[in-house]
Amino acid sequence: MTARVLIVEDEPAVRRLLAYNLEAAGFEVAAARDGEEALLQIEELPPDLLILDWMLPGLSGIELCRRLRRRPATAGLPVIMLTARVEESDRLRGLETGADDYVTKPFSPAELVARVRAVLRRARPAMAGELLTFADLRLDLLAHRVYRGHREVALSPTEFRLLRHLMENPHRVFGRGQLLDRVWGLDAEVELRTVDATIRRLRRALNAGGEPDLVRTVRGTGYALDLPEPEAAGFSAPGSAGR
Amino acid sequence: MTARVLIVEDEPAVRRLLAYNLEAAGFEVAAARDGEEALLQIEELPPDLLILDWMLPGLSGIELCRRLRRRPATAGLPVIMLTARVEESDRLRGLETGADDYVTKPFSPAELVARVRAVLRRARPAMAGELLTFADLRLDLLAHRVYRGHREVALSPTEFRLLRHLMENPHRVFGRGQLLDRVWGLDAEVELRTVDATIRRLRRALNAGGEPDLVRTVRGTGYALDLPEPEAAGFSAPGSAGR
DNA sequence: GAATTCCGTGACAGGATCGTGACAGTCAGC
DNA sequence: GCTGACTGTCACGATCCTGTCACGGAATTC
Numbered sequence: 001m002t003a004r005v006l007i008v009e010d011e012p013a014v015r016r017l018l019a020y021n022l023e024a025a026g027f028e029v030a031a032a033r034d035g036e037e038a039l040l041q042i043e044e045l046p047p048d049l050l051i052l053d054w055m056l057p058g059l060s061g062i063e064l065c066r067r068l069r070r071r072p073a074t075a076g077l078p079v080i081m082l083t084a085r086v087e088e089s090d091r092l093r094g095l096e097t098g099a100d101d102y103v104t105k106p107f108s109p110a111e112l113v114a115r116v117r118a119v120l121r122r123a124r125p126a127m128a129g130e131l132l133t134f135a136d137l138r139l140d141l142l143a144h145r146v147y148r149g150h151r152e153v154a155l156s157p158t159e160f161r162l163l164r165h166l167m168e169n170p171h172r173v174f175g176r177g178q179l180l181d182r183v184w185g186l187d188a189e190v191e192l193r194t195v196d197a198t199i200r201r202l203r204r205a206l207n208a209g210g211e212p213d214l215v216r217t218v219r220g221t222g223y224a225l226d227l228p229e230p231e232a233a234g235f236s237a238p239g240s241a242g243r
Numbered sequence: 244m245t246a247r248v249l250i251v252e253d254e255p256a257v258r259r260l261l262a263y264n265l266e267a268a269g270f271e272v273a274a275a276r277d278g279e280e281a282l283l284q285i286e287e288l289p290p291d292l293l294i295l296d297w298m299l300p301g302l303s304g305i306e307l308c309r310r311l312r313r314r315p316a317t318a319g320l321p322v323i324m325l326t327a328r329v330e331e332s333d334r335l336r337g338l339e340t341g342a343d344d345y346v347t348k349p350f351s352p353a354e355l356v357a358r359v360r361a362v363l364r365r366a367r368p369a370m371a372g373e374l375l376t377f378a379d380l381r382l383d384l385l386a387h388r389v390y391r392g393h394r395e396v397a398l399s400p401t402e403f404r405l406l407r408h409l410m411e412n413p414h415r416v417f418g419r420g421q422l423l424d425r426v427w428g429l430d431a432e433v434e435l436r437t438v439d440a441t442i443r444r445l446r447r448a449l450n451a452g453g454e455p456d457l458v459r460t461v462r463g464t465g466y467a468l469d470l471p472e473p474e475a476a477g478f479s480a481p482g483s484a485g486r
Numbered sequence: 487g488a489a490t491t492c493c494g495t496g497a498c499a500g501g502a503t504c505g506t507g508a509c510a511g512t513c514a515g516c
Numbered sequence: 517g518c519t520g521a522c523t524g525t526c527a528c529g530a531t532c533c534t535g536t537c538a539c540g541g542a543a544t545t546c
Contacts, residue, residue: 101351111347114357156522173387194524196504201523203505218387219503219532220400226386399533436493437535443494444534462492462543 003120006047007031008038008064009082010057014105018051021109022116025133035059039067042074049120054083078119082107132167134225135214137206139167151209158183159202166215166225175222199223246363249290250274251281251307252325253300257348261294264352265359278302285311289320292363297326323358325350375410377468378457380449382410394452401426402445409458409468418465442466 005027009015019029030047032038034057038050050068052061061081068074078100100119103112132139138147139160146153146163155163162183166174174182176192184190203215216226248270252258262272273290275281277300281293293311295304302310308322325346346355375382381390389396389406398406405426409417419438423431446458459469 118357171386
């Protein structure tokens with residue numbers, strides 16, 4: 001289960017930036033333009049975390065936060081405040097109103113995501129779950145779920161362990177024997193080519209939507225999780241191009 | 244397996260703050276006041292991660308980072324930069340010099356610890372990354388990839404093993420028999436001239452972009468990986484002739 | 487300069503390797 | 517006990533790899 005983040009921000013540019021980065025990090029994102037809209041969305045489907053702009057038209061961020069804290073249903077909802085100033089006085093006031101953390105604009109996407117994770121980990125340990133990512137692949141260890149882009153991918157236990165191992169060591173090539181040891185276990189008595197079959201099933205599941213294949217076959221050696229080569233034609237000398 | 248973190252920071256207050264939080268998070272912490280002291284400590288007992296202040300008396304943080312990157316022993320050492328400014332230009336310059344991440348003061352302890360964990364997790368597998376280089380050739384053993392300059396070169400298994408052997412012993416000439424033993428294996432029953440064919444295929448793949456040939460043929464003896472002789476010298480260059 | 491040895495080049499056929507689909511045994515849940 | 521999912525194995529075919537050969541040019545020796 002991925003965590004739902006609700007962004008409350010009136011500037012479209014900032015809203016898109018936030019949404020883009022949070023989605024890339026594996027969160028489910030919703031957005032609202034002002035406090036009123038936010039309240040409606042929270043009532044309908046409460047998010048797991050709120051990112052709240054300090055200055056909002058109508059109901060201000062700080063006021064919205066205070067209201068949420070008063071209602072039992074939303075009192076525990078984690079809130080990250082977003083402000084343009086670095087002034088310490090604001091910082092303190094923000095934390096007093098019950099924000100869990102504070103990000104100042106301009107912010108780096110990485111920092112923001114790190115803070116979101118940190119806050120979620122504190123508030124909902126189960127939700128922040130260790131998240132492995134590679135390209136548009138996301139693997140949530142705690143929730144035991146895998147996503148390719150926005151599509152959830154259903155994997156069998158063996159496929160899941162195999163993908164997990166590959167995602168924990170991206171780019172690295174593993175021989176069939178190594179994979180048997182590490183994914184199947186040292187005492188597994190299985191044919192080497194069983195790995196091929198499982199790789200195939202994993203590929204089929206991951207690429208079911210027509211996405212590019214992220215599993216690279218290294219002939220004579222093994223498999224690796226890797227970015228596919230962009231098919232470029234016509235530049236280098238022909239003849240060696242194939243392969 | 245506790246990771247060792249070396250803090251390089253001249254302000255005692257910040258140093259203590261960092262040390263306190265990292266120790267609380269379970270890391271082994273050492274500290275240095277300036278670049279010189281840091282270099283000494285790194286030489287004595289290399290840490291697993293470096294937290295580096297941007298501004299330092301004497302050797303600046305950015306300069307220290309650059310120096311570390313140049314030495315093979317410390318080239319893979321993860322570095323987190325610490326700066327007072329949020330300016331994007333600094334940020335980019337920091338990442339360009341080879342910092343793995345970037346934290347701006349003032350920072351939250353939780354964020355810092357989260358970043359340290361993240362960088363360590365990312366860097367661990369890469370630290371073992373065996374990388375052979377010769378001239379503009381790079382061979383990544385773990386990823387099982389070969390690059391000539393920026394172009395990736397696709398090699399068959401035998402070509403790959405042959406190139407690997409030559410890159411592990413550059414400048415050295417191997418006879419066909421030696422190569423058969425070491426690349427094909429002691430029990431290979433193959434014609435000597437098979438080596439020629441594979442050398443040829445290797446050359447074609449490596450020079451497909453029109454680059455100079457790095458495989459030197461020593462008539463009557465064998466092959467070696469070597470820099471090509473600069474063309475057209477009036478006198479005979481004696482040095483490399485013998486051997 | 488001629489004979490000889492050595493190496494580069496292209497082609498080719500057999501073989502190794504991998505993808506693919508199918509199948510049966512096992513196990514858990516109903 | 518039945519059903520369905522999961523998994524290990526196998527056979528087949530396509531592709532890629534690789535060892536070998538013949539030829540000709542280049543270097544070396546006499």
